[in-house]
Amino acid sequence: TTKYYCTVIDAPGHRDFIKNMITGTSQADCAILIIDSTTGGFEAGISKDGQTREHALLAFTLGVRQMICCCNKMDATTPKYSKARYDEIVKEVSSYLKKVGYNPEKIPFVPISGFEGDNMIERSTNLDWYKGPTLLEALDMISEPKRPSDKPLRLPLQDVYKIGG
Structure with a gap:
């Protein structure tokens, strides 16, 4: 960006990779929560056992206090780039994020289309x-967090391997 040099750690959404997601998230200054805006996709993610909920909760639990929510696949909503769908998602996700411990008023909700590139880098006329x-x-x-450089070193561990011999 014009202000920061960013490293993006992609935490896969598949359940088999939750351990990887936890390791990556524990090192983050900010979470970018990608929300599927399609019919059925959003409902699955925000459901009781959905991954949108799970990832938001894990991010907060792991100490990530800053978040950006991206309502993705806006090009695949009905109708395309639907403001009503965006508003519905913002309302429901904000309610959940508040329960988790975030302040939704401090979280930007950005409607995007990763496929079309809408609102990723430049404003889109579609939105x-x-x-x-x-x-x-x-x-x-994003606010740069204070680094406790006067405290003992902390490292995330993902796994322990025993090598025989």
Whole structure:
């Protein structure tokens, strides 16, 4: 970005990779929660055992206090780039994030299409109703956390391997 040099750690959504997701998230200054905006996709993610919920809860539990929510696949909503669908998602996800411990008023919800590139780097005319930041602009809005350099070193461990011999 214009302000930060960012390292993005992609935490796979598949259940088999939760351990990897935890290791990656424990090192993060900010979480980017990618929300599937499609019909059925959002409902599955926000359901009781959905991964949108699980990832938001894990991020908070692991100490990540800053978040950007991206409502992805806006090009695949009905109708395409639906403001009503975006508003519905923001309302429901905000309610859940508040229960987890986040302050939803401090979380930007950016409608995007990763496939089309809408609102990722530059504003999209497909989403002209949206007046907030693009994803890149939202990354620049992150506050740099204080680094406890006077404290003992902490490292995340993902696994322990025993080598016989």
